[in-house]
Amino acid sequence: MTNVSRNEIIKADSRGLRGSIADGLADAVTGAIAEDDTQLTKFHGIYQQDDRDLRAERMKTRMEKAFSFMARLRVPGGVLTPAQWLAMEAMARDRGNGTLRLTTRQTIQFHGIIKSNLRPAIQEINAAMLDTIAACGDVNRNVICTPNPASAIHAEALATAHALSAHLLPKSRAWHEIFIDGAPVAGGDAEDEPILGRTYLPRKFKIAIAIPPYNDVDAFAHELGLIAIEAGGAIAGYNVAVGGGMGMTHGEPDTFPRTGDLIGFCTPDQVLAVAEHVVTVQRDFGDRADRKHARLKYTIERIGLATFRAELERRLGFALAAPRAFTFTRSGDPSGWITGADGRWHFALFVENGRVAGPLLAGLHAVAEAHDGRFILTPNQNLLIADIAPERRAAIAAILAAHRLDAAPSALRRNAMACVALPTCGLALAESERALPGLIDGLEADLAEMGLGDDEITIRMTGCPNGCARPYLAEIGLVGVKPGLYNLYLGGAFDGTRLSKLFRRDIGPDAIRACLRPLFAAYAAQRAPGEHFADYVIRAGAIAATTAGNRFHEDLPAELAA
Amino acid sequence: MSAPALAPIAPELLAPLDTMLHAASPEQLTWLAGYVSGFRAAGAPRAVAPPVAPPAAPPATRTPLTILYATESGNSETLANAARKAAQRLGFAPRLRDMADATVAELASAGQMLVIASTWGEGDPPQRAEAFYAALLAADATRLPGLRFAVLALGDRAYANFCETGRRIDARLVELGAQRVRPIEECDLDYAAPARAWTEASLATLAPASEAAASDAALSEAAVIRVDFARAPATEDGPSAAAVEITERVRLNSSRSTAENWHVEVSLEGTGLRYEPGDAIGIAARNDPALVAGILDQTGLREDAALAAALIDRFDITTLTPPLIAAYAGLSGEKRARDIAADPVFARERQLIDLLTAAPARLTSAQLTGLLRPLPPRLYSVASAPEAVGPSAHLLVAAVRWQAQGQARSGVVSGDLADRRAVGERLLVHVKPNPHFRLPEDPDRRIVMIGPGTGVAPFRGFLQRREAAGARGPSWLFFGARQFTHDFLYQLEWQDWLKSGVLSRMDVAFSRDQPEKIYVQDRLWEQRDALWRWLDDGAVVYVCGDAKAMARDVHAALLRVIADGAGTDADGAIAWLRTAQRDGRYKRDVY
Numbered sequence A: 001m002t003n004v005s006r007n008e009i010i011k012a013d014s015r016g017l018r019g020s021i022a023d024g025l026a027d028a029v030t031g032a033i034a035e036d037d038t039q040l041t042k043f044h045g046i047y048q049q050d051d052r053d054l055r056a057e058r059m060k061t062r063m064e065k066a067f068s069f070m071a072r073l074r075v076p077g078g079v080l081t082p083a084q085w086l087a088m089e090a091m092a093r094d095r096g097n098g099t100l101r102l103t104t105r106q107t108i109q110f111h112g113i114i115k116s117n118l119r120p121a122i123q124e125i126n127a128a129m130l131d132t133i134a135a136c137g138d139v140n141r142n143v144i145c146t147p148n149p150a151s152a153i154h155a156e157a158l159a160t161a162h163a164l165s166a167h168l169l170p171k172s173r174a175w176h177e178i179f180i181d182g183a184p185v186a187g188g189d190a191e192d193e194p195i196l197g198r199t200y201l202p203r204k205f206k207i208a209i210a211i212p213p214y215n216d217v218d219a220f221a222h223e224l225g226l227i228a229i230e231a232g233g234a235i236a237g238y239n240v241a242v243g244g245g246m247g248m249t250h251g252e253p254d255t256f257p258r259t260g261d262l263i264g265f266c267t268p269d270q271v272l273a274v275a276e277h278v279v280t281v282q283r284d285f286g287d288r289a290d291r292k293h294a295r296l297k298y299t300i301e302r303i304g305l306a307t308f309r310a311e312l313e314r315r316l317g318f319a320l321a322a323p324r325a326f327t328f329t330r331s332g333d334p335s336g337w338i339t340g341a342d343g344r345w346h347f348a349l350f351v352e353n354g355r356v357a358g359p360l361l362a363g364l365h366a367v368a369e370a371h372d373g374r375f376i377l378t379p380n381q382n383l384l385i386a387d388i389a390p391e392r393r394a395a396i397a398a399i400l401a402a403h404r405l406d407a408a409p410s411a412l413r414r415n416a417m418a419c420v421a422l423p424t425c426g427l428a429l430a431e432s433e434r435a436l437p438g439l440i441d442g443l444e445a446d447l448a449e450m451g452l453g454d455d456e457i458t459i460r461m462t463g464c465p466n467g468c469a470r471p472y473l474a475e476i477g478l479v480g481v482k483p484g485l486y487n488l489y490l491g492g493a494f495d496g497t498r499l500s501k502l503f504r505r506d507i508g509p510d511a512i513r514a515c516l517r518p519l520f521a522a523y524a525a526q527r528a529p530g531e532h533f534a535d536y537v538i539r540a541g542a543i544a545a546t547t548a549g550n551r552f553h554e555d556l557p558a559e560l561a562a
Numbered sequence B: 001m002s003a004p005a006l007a008p009i010a011p012e013l014l015a016p017l018d019t020m021l022h023a024a025s026p027e028q029l030t031w032l033a034g035y036v037s038g039f040r041a042a043g044a045p046r047a048v049a050p051p052v053a054p055p056a057a058p059p060a061t062r063t064p065l066t067i068l069y070a071t072e073s074g075n076s077e078t079l080a081n082a083a084r085k086a087a088q089r090l091g092f093a094p095r096l097r098d099m100a101d102a103t104v105a106e107l108a109s110a111g112q113m114l115v116i117a118s119t120w121g122e123g124d125p126p127q128r129a130e131a132f133y134a135a136l137l138a139a140d141a142t143r144l145p146g147l148r149f150a151v152l153a154l155g156d157r158a159y160a161n162f163c164e165t166g167r168r169i170d171a172r173l174v175e176l177g178a179q180r181v182r183p184i185e186e187c188d189l190d191y192a193a194p195a196r197a198w199t200e201a202s203l204a205t206l207a208p209a210s211e212a213a214a215s216d217a218a219l220s221e222a223a224v225i226r227v228d229f230a231r232a233p234a235t236e237d238g239p240s241a242a243a244v245e246i247t248e249r250v251r252l253n254s255s256r257s258t259a260e261n262w263h264v265e266v267s268l269e270g271t272g273l274r275y276e277p278g279d280a281i282g283i284a285a286r287n288d289p290a291l292v293a294g295i296l297d298q299t300g301l302r303e304d305a306a307l308a309a310a311l312i313d314r315f316d317i318t319t320l321t322p323p324l325i326a327a328y329a330g331l332s333g334e335k336r337a338r339d340i341a342a343d344p345v346f347a348r349e350r351q352l353i354d355l356l357t358a359a360p361a362r363l364t365s366a367q368l369t370g371l372l373r374p375l376p377p378r379l380y381s382v383a384s385a386p387e388a389v390g391p392s393a394h395l396l397v398a399a400v401r402w403q404a405q406g407q408a409r410s411g412v413v414s415g416d417l418a419d420r421r422a423v424g425e426r427l428l429v430h431v432k433p434n435p436h437f438r439l440p441e442d443p444d445r446r447i448v449m450i451g452p453g454t455g456v457a458p459f460r461g462f463l464q465r466r467e468a469a470g471a472r473g474p475s476w477l478f479f480g481a482r483q484f485t486h487d488f489l490y491q492l493e494w495q496d497w498l499k500s501g502v503l504s505r506m507d508v509a510f511s512r513d514q515p516e517k518i519y520v521q522d523r524l525w526e527q528r529d530a531l532w533r534w535l536d537d538g539a540v541v542y543v544c545g546d547a548k549a550m551a552r553d554v555h556a557a558l559l560r561v562i563a564d565g566a567g568t569d570a571d572g573a574i575a576w577l578r579t580a581q582r583d584g585r586y587k588r589d590v591y
């Protein structure tokens, strides 16, 4: 291939993702590692970052940037034991910034781990029988799965998530060598990577498993969306959606979010092969020259869905069956106590923007010490305290009450997500996690005033157009442009099946509120029974429906079309 | 400060001098200090000295007198010199001995001896005197029955172990059979007058009877050599002090840090002040005006503007000592004050204002100042080399802050620099040379620098010098602080020096980055193999910074490294390090 991107060369020369990471870790005078190695640590679930709040003062203080590392766990399906939770809490306190950050991919991120703490941090993760392998990088990322333990097929879907994650894991032992054993095999040859290949994938690759009627994983936002079809309390198979993705770049219309295409159905015994070959087709056909066009969604746009499907089925050696019927009702999480046929109880705890800190951390510490079930992270950055036996419910409820974790926030806030953005995310153009709560205060008041206080509306904010909180699939999407300014997107479906569209450019929090108020008022007055906000604004003509990713930048409101 | 009662100047001459000094601006004082030292250096007749009797005719056989001193920052040495001169005039045959070079055995035949010793650390002897001190206190020390002696102890009442070294030497000499001819004299920081009186009296006691008559006059003349302007001691070859402009003042820690280290640059342009890396700069202290106001309020002296001005920069208005409390109780006469005076721990962690608040009393201006000692300057290691920064000096000042009596408090000088000073303002400074803490002459010599916290300051000066000189000697720096991200002082500069090879190695210890505390001494031990190779290869080891914990722990770690590397036992390591210290390969500047 001609003109491959720099990352391709780094990967090729990395001796199985080793690079000179170990040397970089040994240099105690800088908090950073070599630049090329920062690309490689991603494959090990580790990002080099710097505290952007401190950038301005660092020159004055004669210190380099305030470097630290973010580590991201690989937790297929988001399931942890309470003991693992406690171990991760201790790790964050001892090695990180003392907070746990639940992500939109059902895992935990640790921020602020300085270099000298990185190996101990990863070792503590390993000791808790967890890892960070392939949590980032050009590989298959954490496999997410609807966290609904009340569903009869959740266990089976979860097992599939684990199997997929394991099957697509890099074979390289570099993670163990560098971070755990501390004994890199000098000059050792890279391991064979039969599925991923020597240069791994052109770009990140994501898989989600949805258990209808919930679409909390946003099944159409990933390279591969698997929609579990239930029959008689078991999984009959999976509808297969390919080519979803969120990220785009402001001002570059050839980048766009895209909802995946439903191409068929496979049985449970075919699902690993299907995933493997979606990966290998993307491995061989993906763009390795321009990382901005390297995701599967662009591969499919480029070669066409039919060609993609033909190549996939050729490699599989069988044709996919026709997709089965299913219904999605929502993409947000439930709230409060839920139960299923087996009588076990689960408490859906709202975690604002996934940040577990302060009193919430203390409260969950108490829960984890008392709880004998599971902790399940949700793809909406929330936490499910799962598998509470009926007779234990009162005890857990008492702990939740004692720590005030049982108070239900407004319907809008429960359906809100914000990505991390500042100060750690190097790509952030504007605040997100630190800005959304304040904005919601205002919107909440407006909605209550109009009698919409109990109506669920999804709202998601990101600090840049990469789309980490999947903002283009929310009814109200806010995407950072520059400090204090956001683009406002409307029309994303409540159930996550339709993308939104740009409604206003470059507006600040007050303008956002002013711009939404009349829409809320009209919605309150004119909505049809059960009609969601996004469907209403489309029906009312405020915004056009986005029918496909490549139409995302089309049909803009007249005043923006210029 | 009023001219001491024992000043060797006639009262009628003293009064105008006193008036003039009190009226003088800082600049004028500086000029005067310089003038006096220059005047002296030029050998001019002493206009202000009282009439002096002609030197007594030397006696036929001179009485031998050993003047033994132990010094860290040179005060004892200066006094010992003055005593030597006085003794000479009185017909003794004085022999000046630095404890660093002396042995206990040689005292057995000394006959008569004056000891002048200061206290450091937490009641420790000056470091170069450690070997002698240990030998003197050792169970098997040579007995000294024929020795007659007197001890002058220098110290600072602000420290718990006031004059400890002098006290122990004094007691030990008696234990060893020597005869104490005068009770020990314990001096606070304003030691000049009591030291002079002690010297005079001790020599009189030790002197052969026939010469006693001559002693008064001779002593007076000898002692006038030291006109002590407290904050402006004269240096050999330049003006003693100058008011210099602050040209840069920046906190080096991140805004998230729990520590506060200020990088302060002052311009020496046109002052003639000169320094070498390793020296310290003394900064004349200026008290917090708010504290001064509080003290004046408490004592009913609020209206006294002249007093207020004096309390700002001439008197120590923070240090609380038992003698001060006792004097205050006497003035006050109230029961509360007497109770406090009887409480042995009241002074601990408290300051003068706490006493005034706890037992208020109305005082006159003279009563108040009579309680106070002069305000001593504070020393800061220079963190630069003139060849790199031109006519300026860089300082690294840690803001000293603590909570007491429910209030946030800060150190007089470091707090002033951190909270109340701005670029463009002036500080009154002098240079305190530290000839014992200099780079090796040989630019190829290996050096190991151990300087956590502000202790790293002189090493920045060392490396600036080595860089400017193109020196090729290997160098190894051990630095430590609380947090890597927030407290890595001068991080970019060390990185540059590591890249260019001016600095060969650097190891860092950050105590609060991980659950377990890690300090420089832990790094010394971790690196023991390489470190021993450097030591064995003749590296000069420098330690600078905190004396209380760090220097002690580093010393212990070095002993372990040496024992491990040389394959000796603890005593062998101690001997190794003593030899290194004597040979100038182990140098400490700790405070």
Ligand code: SRM
Residues within 6 Å of the ligand: A047, A049, A070, A072, A102, A103, A104, A105, A106, A107, A108, A109, A135, A141, A142, A203, A204, A206, A221, A244, A245, A246, A247, A248, A295, A354, A381, A418, A419, A420, A421, A424, A425, A426, A427, A466, A467, A468, A469, A470
């Ligand atoms: C933590 C998380 C957001 C959150 O608040 O939860 C997150 C945070 C970051 N994402 Fe993301 N992404 C997260 C889910 C997503 C999602 C949602 C999803 O996967 O369901 C997306 C959109 C889906 C997609 O991939 O298209 C997403 C699309 C991106 C992109 C754009 C990728 C693209 O090809 O368009 C980037 C930038 C890149 O890769 O170049 C990115 C990059 C980043 C980085 C690592 C920034 C960087 O590359 O330097 C962010 C770290 C910030 C920080 O300080 O923690 N992140 N990121 C999510 C962690 C997921 C996980 O646990 O694995």
Ligand SMILES: Cc1cc2nc3c(=O)[nH]c(=O)nc-3n(C[C@H](O)[C@H](O)[C@H](O)COP(=O)(O)OP(=O)(O)OC[C@H]3O[C@@H](n4cnc5c(N)ncnc54)[C@H](O)[C@@H]3O)c2cc1C
Residues within 6 Å of the ligand: B158, B280, B285, B318, B349, B350, B378, B379, B380, B381, B382, B396, B397, B398, B399, B400, B401, B402, B403, B404, B410, B411, B412, B413, B414, B415, B454, B455, B457, B589, B590, B591
């Ligand atoms: C040779 C030498 C070199 C030095 N170099 C440097 C240097 O490079 N950088 C540097 O920062 N300093 C250096 N120092 C120390 C410096 O001289 C001062 O001692 C220091 O800055 C404190 O002075 P200050 O006027 O701020 O505090 P002061 O007003 O002198 O107060 C210090 C006093 O505060 C009291 N105190 C402190 N903490 C507490 C507490 N927790 N509770 C109760 N009381 C407390 C104690 O009585 C202590 O003695 C050096 C000292 C020496 C002797």
Ligand SMILES: Cc1cc2nc3c(=O)[nH]c(=O)nc-3n(C[C@H](O)[C@H](O)[C@H](O)COP(=O)(O)O)c2cc1C
Residues within 6 Å of the ligand: B070, B071, B072, B073, B074, B075, B076, B077, B117, B118, B119, B120, B121, B122, B123, B124, B126, B154, B155, B156, B157, B159, B160, B161, B162, B163, B164, B189, B547, B590, B591
């Ligand atoms: C870091 C430091 C520690 C000191 N510790 C004590 C002490 O414990 N007890 C004491 O009486 N004086 C102490 N002093 C005061 C000195 O003894 C005093 O400054 C003396 O004049 C120094 O004399 P020198 O220059 O001869 O060493 C200390 C001074 C410093 C700077």
Ligand code: SF4
Residues within 6 Å of the ligand: A419, A420, A421, A422, A425, A426, A427, A428, A429, A432, A462, A463, A464, A465, A466, A467, A468, A469
């Ligand atoms: S959306 Fe942008 S700002 Fe937010 S975490 Fe992702 S990359 Fe960072």
